[in-house]
Amino acid sequence: MESANVSMEIEALGVTAGYGGEPVLRDVSFSVSTGDLTGIIGPNGAGKTTLLRVLSGALPPAAGKVRVRGRALGAFGRRALSRVVAFVPQSLNVPVAFTVSEYVAIGRTPYVHGWTRLSEHDRWVIRHAMEVTDVLALADRTVDELSAGERQRVLVAMALAQEP
Numbered sequence: 001m002e003s004a005n006v007s008m009e010i011e012a013l014g015v016t017a018g019y020g021g022e023p024v025l026r027d028v029s030f031s032v033s034t035g036d037l038t039g040i041i042g043p044n045g046a047g048k049t050t051l052l053r054v055l056s057g058a059l060p061p062a063a064g065k066v067r068v069r070g071r072a073l074g075a076f077g078r079r080a081l082s083r084v085v086a087f088v089p090q091s092l093n094v095p096v097a098f099t100v101s102e103y104v105a106i107g108r109t110p111y112v113h114g115w116t117r118l119s120e121h122d123r124w125v126i127r128h129a130m131e132v133t134d135v136l137a138l139a140d141r142t143v144d145e146l147s148a149g150e151r152q153r154v155l156v157a158m159a160l161a162q163e164p
Contacts, residue, residue: 007034008070010055010085015064017047017054023062024050049090056087082110086159091151100146100154101139104130107161129160 011031018024024047032038040048053059055066057073066073068084076084086107107129108122118126130136133153138146143154 008032009034009036009068011065011067012051012055013065013067015051015054015061015066017050017059017061017064019050025054027064029064052087056085057081058087079110082162082164084164086162086164088152088155088159097142097144099140099142100135100157101126101130103143103154104135104157104161107158107163110162125163126161129157132160133157 008031013029015028016023016026024045028051030038040051042048050059054061055073057066057076057078060074068076068081073081104126105118105122108118108126112118112122127136130139133156135150135153135157138150138154143151146154
């Protein structure tokens with residue numbers, strides 16, 4: 001039973017989603033409350049990544065609703081949604097030779113407007129995210145030089161720098 005002082009951070013209500021008219025998810029419902037730790041498990045092709053794409057707003061559901069903090073996912077603009085939801089993909093596709101610190105700085109995009117320079121706070125958040133993911137020593141290396149495990153830590157650092 002839900003407590004009065006527990007807030008629902010994210011809810012999926014009857015979500016159906018897929019690609020090219022073929023559903024991968026059918027009528028999925030669940031909620032995650034503040035402080036919950038939730039795992040999504042299943043075999044390859046079961047729809048785990050599709051579900052995460054729907055929850056992050058990258059893929060609209062064919063049916064059903066997603067709410068974040070009580071608001072419909074569609075009610076958020078891209079920037080506002082990026083301030084509350086972060087998504088760490090399975091792999092990292094970097095088309096240019098960004099350094100680790102440049103890539104982690106991309107996480108600050110929801111807070112920086114146009115060509116504005118990063119603030120002192122932004123730089124602190126980026127450094128802190130790299131410290132807690134143990135990639136600070138890699139800051140000046142290009143992402144394409146990293147091992148798969150190091151790249152995953154960089155992705156997590158970028159998500160943390162986003163402060164969702």
